[in-house]
Amino acid sequence: MFAAWVFCGTIRTVGIALEVFGDALPVAERYAEFLAGAGVERGLIGPREADRLWERHLINCAVVAEAVPQGANVVDIGSGAGLPGIVLAIVRPDLTITLLEPLLRRTRFLDEAVEMLKLPNVEVRRARAEEVAKEFAVDVATARAVAPLERLAKWALPLLRPGGELLALKGERAAGELDEARPVLERFGVRTAELRQVGRGKVDPPTTLVRVVAGRVERPPRRAKGSRKRSS
Ligand SMILES: C[S@@+](CC[C@H](N)C(=O)[O-])C[C@H]1O[C@@H](n2cnc3c(N)ncnc32)[C@H](O)[C@@H]1O
Numbered sequence: 001m002f003a004a005w006v007f008c009g010t011i012r013t014v015g016i017a018l019e020v021f022g023d024a025l026p027v028a029e030r031y032a033e034f035l036a037g038a039g040v041e042r043g044l045i046g047p048r049e050a051d052r053l054w055e056r057h058l059i060n061c062a063v064v065a066e067a068v069p070q071g072a073n074v075v076d077i078g079s080g081a082g083l084p085g086i087v088l089a090i091v092r093p094d095l096t097i098t099l100l101e102p103l104l105r106r107t108r109f110l111d112e113a114v115e116m117l118k119l120p121n122v123e124v125r126r127a128r129a130e131e132v133a134k135e136f137a138v139d140v141a142t143a144r145a146v147a148p149l150e151r152l153a154k155w156a157l158p159l160l161r162p163g164g165e166l167l168a169l170k171g172e173r174a175a176g177e178l179d180e181a182r183p184v185l186e187r188f189g190v191r192t193a194e195l196r197q198v199g200r201g202k203v204d205p206p207t208t209l210v211r212v213v214a215g216r217v218e219r220p221p222r223r224a225k226g227s228r229k230r231s232s
Pocket of ligand 1: 077078079080081082083084100101102103106127128129130143144145146155
């Protein structure tokens, strides 16, 4: 509990961290310490982020749990230093999570973090999302700061089972990205695509998610050779 004061900064943040992480707060604190130390030294987290790890990263990612169904299989695309995947694993031990990350330096960091935090529900996989579509049919794919939605959807939708959900953490441009991605989402036959806010009263502003529910199409039909992209 004392360590939370060191890392959280303000009394309000300490209270929210307690509310969000509950009994898992000591594990979240060890992770915050690892991010602020090895994470910054090895360039996975910017040095200026160390002072705002809780508000901008840990709590911001933990509230995504509000949108994840109980017992879900989750793949976190482009996990980087483990955001949001490791945070979700800490706060939701009922989930089974694969951290998907192509860069060796980052997967090494993730392996160390998973071992140090003793997270039995997490596996680290070194690969690009678009290379492993045949190996996954998960309930939920998460992604933060990985690619514009249009591209992310092409990587994420083939990893989902029909009815599975992509939860993409997006900022102010969420609505614009969703509009731009609509043609791609339609080609994949998605059931719904909408914005959802989580973490009201816990993070300011609340975390914006683009939530896309997959249909049955794993890959959109290829355009016929020589056919042109229709201009709208
Ligand atoms: C800006 S970082 C974000 C990391 C983390 N999600 C976060 O929010 O701090 C983007 C990450 O996506 C990974 N990435 C890039 N292309 C990818 C792909 N095709 N499949 C999976 N991960 C990818 C990068 O290696 C990098 O770790």
